[in-house]
Amino acid sequence: MTHRHAIDFDNREKKYVLVEFPYPSGSGLHIGHAFTFTGADVFARFERMQGKNVLFPIGWDAFGLPTENYAIKTGRKPQAVTAENTATFRSQMEELGLSFDYERVVDTTDPTYYKWTQWIFTQLYEKGLAYKQEMPINWCPSCKVGLANEEVVNGNCERCGSPTTHRRISQWVVRITEYADKLIDGLEKTNFIDKVKASQINWIGRSEGARVQFQLVGVDEQLEVFTTRPDTLWGCTFMVLAPEHPFVEKYCLDQPGVHEYVETSRGKSDLERQEVTHDKTGVFSGLMAINPATGKEVPVWISDFVLLSYGTGAIMSVPSGDQRDWDFATKFGLEILPIVQPDNGWDFSQGAYAEKDAVMVNSGPINGLTVAEAIPAALQWLKERNLGEATVSYHLRDWIFSRQHYWGEPIPMVKCEECGWVPVNFEDLPVVLPEVEKYEPTDTGESPLANISEWVNTTCPQCGKPAKRETDTMPNWAGSDWYFLRFVDPHNDQSLADMDKLRYWMPVDLYIGGDEHNTLHLLYSRFIYQFLHDIGAVPAEIPEPYYRRMSHGVILGPDNQRMSKSRGNVIIPEDIINQYSVDAARCYMMFIGPFDATMAWNERALQGTKRFLDRFERLVDMQANTKAETPQAIKALIHKAVAKCQHDFTNFKFNTAVAKLMETLNGIYEHGGAVNPRDLRMLVQAIAPLAPFFAEAAWTKLGGKGSVHASDWPAVDPALIKDDTVEIPVQVNGKLRGTVTVARDADQATVEAAAREIESVAKHLNEGEIRKVIFIPAKTINFVVK
RNA sequence: GCCGGAGUGGCGGAACAGGCAGACGCGCACGACUCAAAAUCGUGUACCUUCGGGUAUGUGGGUUCGAUUCCCACCUUCGGCACCA
Numbered sequence: 085m086t087h088r089h090a091i092d093f094d095n096r097e098k099k100y101v102l103v104e105f106p107y108p109s110g111s112g113l114h115i116g117h118a119f120t121f122t123g124a125d126v127f128a129r130f131e132r133m134q135g136k137n138v139l140f141p142i143g144w145d146a147f148g149l150p151t152e153n154y155a156i157k158t159g160r161k162p163q164a165v166t167a168e169n170t171a172t173f174r175s176q177m178e179e180l181g182l183s184f185d186y187e188r189v190v191d192t193t194d195p196t197y198y199k200w201t202q203w204i205f206t207q208l209y210e211k212g213l214a215y216k217q218e219m220p221i222n223w224c225p226s227c228k229v230g231l232a233n234e235e236v237v238n239g240n241c242e243r244c245g246s247p248t249t250h251r252r253i254s255q256w257v258v259r260i261t262e263y264a265d266k267l268i269d270g271l272e273k274t275n276f277i278d279k280v281k282a283s284q285i286n287w288i289g290r291s292e293g294a295r296v297q298f299q300l301v302g303v304d305e306q307l308e309v310f311t312t313r314p315d316t317l318w319g320c321t322f323m324v325l326a327p328e329h330p331f332v333e334k335y336c337l338d339q340p341g342v343h344e345y346v347e348t349s350r351g352k353s354d355l356e357r358q359e360v361t362h363d364k365t366g367v368f369s370g371l372m373a374i375n376p377a378t379g380k381e382v383p384v385w386i387s388d389f390v391l392l393s394y395g396t397g398a399i400m401s402v403p404s405g406d407q408r409d410w411d412f413a414t415k416f417g418l419e420i421l422p423i424v425q426p427d428n429g430w431d432f433s434q435g436a437y438a439e440k441d442a443v444m445v446n447s448g449p450i451n452g453l454t455v456a457e458a459i460p461a462a463l464q465w466l467k468e469r470n471l472g473e474a475t476v477s478y479h480l481r482d483w484i485f486s487r488q489h490y491w492g493e494p495i496p497m498v499k500c501e502e503c504g505w506v507p508v509n510f511e512d513l514p515v516v517l518p519e520v521e522k523y524e525p526t527d528t529g530e531s532p533l534a535n536i537s538e539w540v541n542t543t544c545p546q547c548g549k550p551a552k553r554e555t556d557t558m559p560n561w562a563g564s565d566w567y568f569l570r571f572v573d574p575h576n577d578q579s580l581a582d583m584d585k586l587r588y589w590m591p592v593d594l595y596i597g598g599d600e601h602n603t604l605h606l607l608y609s610r611f612i613y614q615f616l617h618d619i620g621a622v623p624a625e626i627p628e629p630y631y632r633r634m635s636h637g638v639i640l641g642p643d644n645q646r647m648s649k650s651r652g653n654v655i656i657p658e659d660i661i662n663q664y665s666v667d668a669a670r671c672y673m674m675f676i677g678p679f680d681a682t683m684a685w686n687e688r689a690l691q692g693t694k695r696f697l698d699r700f701e702r703l704v705d706m707q708a709n710t711k712a713e714t715p716q717a718i719k720a721l722i723h724k725a726v727a728k729c730q731h732d733f734t735n736f737k738f739n740t741a742v743a744k745l746m747e748t749l750n751g752i753y754e755h756g757g758a759v760n761p762r763d764l765r766m767l768v769q770a771i772a773p774l775a776p777f778f779a780e781a782a783w784t785k786l787g788g789k790g791s792v793h794a795s796d797w798p799a800v801d802p803a804l805i806k807d808d809t810v811e812i813p814v815q816v817n818g819k820l821r822g823t824v825t826v827a828r829d830a831d832q833a834t835v836e837a838a839a840r841e842i843e844s845v846a847k848h849l850n851e852g853e854i855r856k857v858i859f860i861p862a863k864t865i866n867f868v869v870k
Numbered sequence: 871g872c873c874g875g876a877g878u879g880g881c882g883g884a885a886c887a888g889g890c891a892g893a894c895g896c897g898c899a900c901g902a903c904u905c906a907a908a909a910u911c912g913u914g915u916a917c918c919u920u921c922g923g924g925u926a927u928g929u930g931g932g933u934u935c936g937a938u939u940c941c942c943a944c945c946u947u948c949g950g951c952a953c954c955a
Contacts, residue, residue, distance in 0.1 A: 282874050283950055291954075311955060324955090364953085389953045399955045407871095408953055479954055599949070675895070677883060682948080686882065689896045695910090696895085731886090740884070743894035750894090813890040818936040820890055847922095858935050864889045868935050 088132075088183045088793075090139035093588055099136040100589050101128045102568055102630075104597035104605075105143040105190075108169035109150055113176040115647065115685070118657040119673045120636040123738060124596050125182045126674060129773035130733040132183075133797040139589055140183065141571035143190035144170045148560050152491035156523050162491045163519065166193055176658065181666050181776045183793070188574045192493075192563030197570065199514035200580040201562050202496040204612060205485075206507040207619055209497070213259045216505065219484050223251035223529065230488040230529040249351065253529060255486035256495055256556060260611050264288050264478045267610055276633040280602045287603040289479025294463055296400065296472035298323065301372040301381055303335060310395030310477050313405065314466060315458035317377040318447035319423030320400040321413070323384045325369060326392040332369065339370030342386060349388040364389055364412045375400075376471045377448065387412065395477050403436060410436035423447050424455070483608070485559060490523045490532040492557030500544035500551040509545045515553070531555040564605060565612040568592055568629060569622065580621065587623045595630040598638075606633070634736060637681045639673075644684045655685050667775035668694040674738035674774055696746050697778055703752065704768070704782045707759050714763040716804075721751045722759075722767050723804040729770040730797065738774070745771055761786040766798040814839040815866040816848040824865075832859040839865055 090098075103124040106117055121142075128140035146166045155162040170191065177184060190197055208214040221230045224241040230251065241248050260267075268288055271281050293312035300307055307323065325332055327349040336342045345367040366387030375382050389408060390399055403413035403420040413420050422432050424442035440455040449465055450458045466472035486495065494515045496508040508515055518539045523532050533539060533555040544551040566580065572589045573581035597605075613629040616622045640646060641653025648654065660669045672693040677683040714722075725748040732741035748767065752759060765786045772779035772792045783792035811825045812835070822842035826835050836857060839845055849867060856868040 279874055279949085286873055286951055289951080289954070293955080309955080313955080387953095389955095391954065394954045401955085406955070408955075411953090477954075479951080603950075672895095675882095681876095681883090683882070686896070689882065692895050698910095739882095740894080743884075746894055811890080815889085815936070818889095818934095823890065844922095856935065858889095860889065864936080866889080866935050 088140070089185050089187060090141075090589075091137055092585055094137040096135060096137040098139065098589060098593075099131045100139045100568075100592045100594075101131065102141070102571075102592045102595045104595075104601065105145050105564070105567060106173065107145050107148055107150075108166065108173045110154060110165070110169055112172050113180070113657055115639050115655045115657055115660075115673075118180055118669070119639050120596065120598075121177065121182050122180065122670050122673050123636060123679050123736065125180075125184075126670075126738055126773040127594070127733060127736065129183055129776065129793060130730075130797070132793065133769070133772070133795065135796060139188075139571065140185055141188045141190075141574075142177065142182075142184040142186070143188075143567055143571070144173070144192065145560070145564050145567070146170065146191055146193045147492045147557075147563055149489065149491070152489060152523055155491070161519060162523070163193070166191075179661065179666065180657065181670065183776070188571050190567055190570045190574050192567065193491075195514045195516050196575075196577065198493040198563065200570070201493050201558065201566070202508070202513050202515060203510065203580065204566065204616070205558070205562075206496055206510070206513075207621075208258055208615065209505075209507050211615075211619065213262060213615065214485065215257055215259070216254055217257050218252045219255045219257060220250040221253050221255065221484075221488070221529070222248050224248050251529060253486075253488070255484055256497075256554075258483040258485045260483045260608070261478055261480055263611050263614055264290065264480050265476075266614055267607060270610065270614065270628050273628045274633070275631055277635070279599075280606070280633050280635070283602045284607055287480060287607065290476060291478075292474070292476050294466060294472050295396065295475045296376065296466060298373040298376060298382075298400070300335075300384075301374060303371065305331070305335075307331065307371075307373055307384070307398055308396045309398045309400045310475065311400055313402070313459070314462040314472065315444065315447070315450060315453075315455060316402040316405045316423055317375070317400065317462060317466075318444075318450075319402040319404050319421045320375050320377070320382060321403060321419040321421050322382050322401045323373055324366065324390045324399050324401055324412070325384060325386050326390040326397040327386055327388050328392040329386075329390075329397045331371070331398075332386055335371060336369040336386065339368065341367045342369060345386060352388070364408075364415050366412060366416065368416075376466075376469070383418070385412070385416070393481055394479070404432050405436055405438055407436045407438060421446060480607075485562070486556035487559050488526075488529055488531045489557055490517070490520070492559070493517075493562055494533065495554045495556050495558060497554040498542060498545055498551045499554065500547060500549060502549060503544055503546045503551075505554075506544055506546045506551070512545070517557075531557060533557070561605060561608045565609045566616070568595075568609075569613075569616075580616075583623060586626075590623065590626050591628060592630045594632050594634055596634045596636055599635050602633075602635075606630075635680045637677065637679060637683060639676070640682060640684045642685050642687065660690070664690060664694050665697070665777075667778040668697055670776075671697065671742055671774050675742040677739055679736045679738055693742070696749065697775060699753075700749055700771070701778065701782070703749065703757060703759070704764065704785055706757065707761060707764055708785045708787075710758065710760055712758055712760060714760045715755060715758060718752050718755050718759055719763055720804045720807075721748050721755070722763055723800050724748070726766055726770045726798050727800045727805050730800070733773060742774065745774075768792060769795055769798050810862050812862065813864050814842060814845050815864065816845060817869055818866060819848075821845045821848055828862050830861075832857070832861075832865075835859060835865050839867075 101124060103121060128138050131138045151162050151165050155165050192198060205214060223230055224246060226244050226246040268285055268290060291312055293310055294314040296309055296311060297306040327346045332346060364387060366385050369384045369386050371384040372381045373384050401409040403409040404422045420432055423444060423446050424437060425445045426437050426442045430437045444450050444453050444458045450461045453461055463474055494517055496513060496515045498506050498508060500506055518536055520536055526532060526534055540553050540555060542551055542553050569581045573585045576582055610629060617627060641651065643653050645651055645653060672690040675693055725744050728744040729741045765788050768779050768782045769792060776793060779792050808828055809825055810828050811823050813820050814822045814824055821844045824835060824838040826838055849869060852869040854867055855870050858866040
């Protein structure tokens, strides 16, 4: 089956069709995989028949916790478990008829692959985009283990169910925020659907505002805050620090209650901390600051509703204009000073007025301005006095790149007493994950690698003195950040992929994946690509990795619930294939609904699809040796079906393509079922992407040469798909009163005359005077009667 | 609260670019074949009706000769973000 292999630098038009590569779990392909991969496969097969040079690769995103946990439980090596799982996936994929280019399979756990994952990290480090910092990790106090975000479900540990807390560990962090604007702007060069663009923009959360300096009283230090509403500065009556703000430890611990409050906040679980509540907690810090606008002293409080990780970790509070500040002020008896004058006699003792439709008052130089005018005016005022300046904040945080687990890419860094952190030299990559007997996490929360002293102890790449390896591994996202580049050149050992091959194949023309990856994976991989673009590792003329992004749908269980073992509603592709055939399963999955919809599995409907294929097969067997010419009407049906499939496959509308094929088969039988094999072969070609095995057999029976999948998509005769006559609706006052069958190019007079012949039309025309006749050629005629 | 989708028969879903709403499939009913069943094949299948028609695409308005399709408001629902200053 050479037709499935992509050929580098071929003269045909290239088409890079990518579907998110799977995590090879122990339970084999699930129905979601089968559905998504089949849709992608139909498209890839269709594009090949269109004469394109299609790159349709697959691989294994095989690092990750389930395998590590399974290995721990069974005492086996993750490497062995992975090999077994990928072999299962591979054979199930072939069984499903998925025409991936298996010669280009990549495996993220293969050292020849992760060599380049590690190389990318060293590049990030050298460009100052990776740094080590104390960052909180999710911590399960019961298991005494650090947890990845994926392992925290509703604030509880996935393994034991107990509530998780935070622990601070020094971790590698990648400066993705540096690329925040580029990631937003780059979307303009892509053809993603709005939903995907919106969720990425939403996730990055760019917001424009100002940084403002407040002088502390009695301490020679300025407190900096971020605000999107510098115009409300005159209404700032207090300030709030995050409990983790450096000033708290520096100046406030002697103040009664502060120490206790900070301790309590730190102990709070994720869930408690994130709970949105109007019941604010807090404590006075003992500090006072000077409101630069009014010159008045305002108290500085500490509260955990302020987050250290956003803005500057401190806010100026304007309780008259912000509901959170209002809640806080009300609870602790702080001053609420109105700075806008709403038209409707707003009562500031009942709540904050956050609308932007009012005029400023009590605000010195900006009194009388509308909010829209006041924001730039206030900014100007601050700038002139050197008290603040415009700035931008993002919800997007820097990316914690460390995991304290075994089954991941080792972070290729060495800690030297003399030189500090030093990246491993290129010649020494990859840093291979040592095979060890035990994978259990350590008591300290460090990676299991920390226990392997012969691996940890090494020499400094810079000065050669004894040094220690980093024992953290990379997150799951690392391997999937750039895998689409490797498919272009999977065996290259000189670079992550050859530049000319990248130039030929990139960008990915169509990337099919789940909505759950619209933010994290898509953003991370776009970031890494943009970074590689900046350092010249990918072609300069290709600024974005993916041209078009397509969401796939979800298949629910027959009970309309998400499939899960506990619900007992799991459909296993293998069972379906064994019972109904691969082709029936594929056609059914494509027929069940739109490719991007959420749909319930329905076994009875599957039988309908099976019936259709059986009926098709009977027709093929019956007509295989027919010599008679095909009636014109049947020929027209076939040409129309081919045209429809061509249109629908192009647009991922597989459900209507299947429906059209069913309709066509019904039509052929209605017209007597006499088809010459030459014409029937056309219909077989149209179904080939959907039902590859059936089509191949039928193609041979009907005397087709070679493989149907290597054949050229049949040419549609335009004369055959355009009917000479059309049936058009006749309306009176917009209501349907009958139809007339006329020549496609019939003029108004002809159609009008024919329409008047219809009894029910004539009757309604007699009810009044004809004021107007609307005639749309070949579409409709409408009499307006009064 | 903010952002983005989606609401059509008993069910999954069709409807190019404003022009016959319900393609195709499931289910159901009846019929053929059969001793019988399965399989297969055929016919019918939105609702109401005084059999003239009338009413129907979440609800209420609007634009239009004509609206599932366009506009406004609302309801429901799904997904993402959320004490983000």
